[in-house]
Amino acid sequence: MPSESILVVDDTPEIRENMAEILSSDGFSVDVARDGEEAIEILAQRHYDVVLTDLSMPRRSGLDVLRVLNEQEEDTVCVVVTGFGTIQAAVEAMRLGAFDFLTKPVKSDELSVVIEKALETRSLRRENKTLRQELRKALGFDRIVGKSPAIQEVFHLVEKVASADSTVLITGESGTGKELIAHAVHDHGKRKDRPFVPVNCAAIPAELLESELFGHEKGAFTHAIRTRIGRFELADKGTIFLDEIGDMPPVLQVKLLRVLQERAFERVGGSKTIHIDIRVIAATNVDLEEAVRQGRFREDLFYRLNVIPIRVPPLRERKADIPLLIEHFLAKFSRGGRTVTVDDAARRSLVAYDWPGNVRELENMMERLVILSNGSVVTREDLPERIRGAGGRSSSGGGVIEIPSLPEEGIPLHEVVNEFEKAIIIQALDRTNWIKNRAAKLLQMNRTTLIEKMKKQQIIKAQETAA
Ligand SMILES: Nc1ncnc2c1ncn2[C@@H]1O[C@H](COP(=O)(O)OP(=O)(O)OP(=O)(O)O)[C@@H](O)[C@H]1O
Numbered sequence: 001m002p003s004e005s006i007l008v009v010d011d012t013p014e015i016r017e018n019m020a021e022i023l024s025s026d027g028f029s030v031d032v033a034r035d036g037e038e039a040i041e042i043l044a045q046r047h048y049d050v051v052l053t054d055l056s057m058p059r060r061s062g063l064d065v066l067r068v069l070n071e072q073e074e075d076t077v078c079v080v081v082t083g084f085g086t087i088q089a090a091v092e093a094m095r096l097g098a099f100d101f102l103t104k105p106v107k108s109d110e111l112s113v114v115i116e117k118a119l120e121t122r123s124l125r126r127e128n129k130t131l132r133q134e135l136r137k138a139l140g141f142d143r144i145v146g147k148s149p150a151i152q153e154v155f156h157l158v159e160k161v162a163s164a165d166s167t168v169l170i171t172g173e174s175g176t177g178k179e180l181i182a183h184a185v186h187d188h189g190k191r192k193d194r195p196f197v198p199v200n201c202a203a204i205p206a207e208l209l210e211s212e213l214f215g216h217e218k219g220a221f222t223h224a225i226r227t228r229i230g231r232f233e234l235a236d237k238g239t240i241f242l243d244e245i246g247d248m249p250p251v252l253q254v255k256l257l258r259v260l261q262e263r264a265f266e267r268v269g270g271s272k273t274i275h276i277d278i279r280v281i282a283a284t285n286v287d288l289e290e291a292v293r294q295g296r297f298r299e300d301l302f303y304r305l306n307v308i309p310i311r312v313p314p315l316r317e318r319k320a321d322i323p324l325l326i327e328h329f330l331a332k333f334s335r336g337g338r339t340v341t342v343d344d345a346a347r348r349s350l351v352a353y354d355w356p357g358n359v360r361e362l363e364n365m366m367e368r369l370v371i372l373s374n375g376s377v378v379t380r381e382d383l384p385e386r387i388r389g390a391g392g393r394s395s396s397g398g399g400v401i402e403i404p405s406l407p408e409e410g411i412p413l414h415e416v417v418n419e420f421e422k423a424i425i426i427q428a429l430d431r432t433n434w435i436k437n438r439a440a441k442l443l444q445m446n447r448t449t450l451i452e453k454m455k456k457q458q459i460i461k462a463q464e465t466a467a
Pocket residue numbers: 143144145146172173174175176177178179180181284285328359360363
């Protein structure tokens with residue numbers, strides 16, 4: 001690997017040679033320029049990792065050099081050197097994007113430290129740039145980010161099965177991207193210009209689900225004032241997406257089985273048989289085979305659905321995707337021109353963490369971090385304890401709770417308990433996409449208790465805080 005390159009610009013020969021000598025003996029490849037004008041000529045020919053420049057010089061000043069660097073697409077880092085009386089100019093230089101400044105006379109150890117820091121920043125900038133480029137390539141597949149072999153395998157399968165009209169069953173933990181995959185199957189198939197009609201079987205109360213799916217005739221029940229077209233009819237010639245199929249009540253499982261077998265049904269309260277041409281995609285985070293064994297899900301329906309199974313792997317099984325997803329969400333949530341970045345240590349922790357709530361948990365976390373970072377850099381200290389400490393310890397399952405150590409001077413117990421409670425509630429909400437019903441289920445409490453606690457703890461979604 002070639003050594004990093006530095007351009008030293010100063011109009012005083014002794015200072016210039018002195019700095020060049022120190023940096024050369026530190027192992028850098030050093031060039032010199034006698035003033036701003038010469039520096040700008042050199043910079044037009046070649047790029048440097050760092051430019052170290054004096055501010056006041058004849059012909060063109062250090063600020064001019066800085067302006068030229070700003071116009072270049074490169075991520076060269078600029079450090080300025082100032083004499084007494086030019087502090088004002090140094091401030092101006094920092095405003096223009098200089099990385100740091102040194103005051104004359106420059107001591108050799110100071111110089112080495114600043115250059116070291118500058119190079120770190122430079123490699124961070126470069127890494128972010130590479131990640132962003134990779135991201136653009138990885139986004140090729142329907143804006144679903146992923147380069148890991150595990151997710152690539154899913155993409156291949158999607159492409160293969162999309163054009164066939166067979167029923168697809170997508171399984172995977174909550175937040176893994178099942179809905180995105182369902183869309184991709186539809187969008188790559190023959191029906192892509194026809195409707196894609198989603199039904200969330202878990203979100204619609206059981207007593208409404210039947211008429212939601214099949215529609216009803218006027219007068220079918222008390223509130224059926226007019227005839228209503230169901231989702232199956234809406235999806236005719238297109239795709240119906242039965243999300244959270246594992247939560248479908250048993251009575252409806254029978255009716256669904258018939259639709260799958262005959263592509264025919266009647267509206268609620270109606271006698272006319274309606275024939276439809278649909279493709280069925282179903283998804284679930286429930287282990288359906290287990291549900292079949294326990295008698296909660298019909299076996300015949302399971303086989304009808306499980307024609308082409310697609311398993312979306314949990315995020316912890318495709319950690320190679322995490323850096324790309326981080327970049328993707330940073331770009332998604334950053335406002336204004338400047339994209340928030342994540343430093344190395346923070347990135348390492350984010351990759352090491354288990355992500356029990358999968359991509360959704362990562363997405364919510366990045367949204368919060370972007371807001372908290374005030375548009376600059378996310379460091380490891382900005383991460384919540386459970387992620388910061390990731391690496392050795394598995395955070396999913398096992399029920400291991402880390403007890404904070406009691407400070408020397410003592411601490412009010414309720415404060416610790418409150419903080420703990422708040423952290424756990426936020427985790428539950430993040431993992432369930434802030435659907436309070438589900439979060440309450442995870443925490444084994446009822447919904448109203450959860451809402452009370454959220455109020456008391458002033459827990460609001462990051463997005464709402466920002467607004
Ligand atoms: N590979 C990915 N690239 C970009 N965004 C993703 C990816 N996977 C998931 N997401 C995002 O993560 C969130 C959760 O994804 P999705 O709703 O598809 O998950 P799910 O598996 O259906 O979860 P659940 O079982 O809880 O319904 C969405 O905002 C989605 O856009």
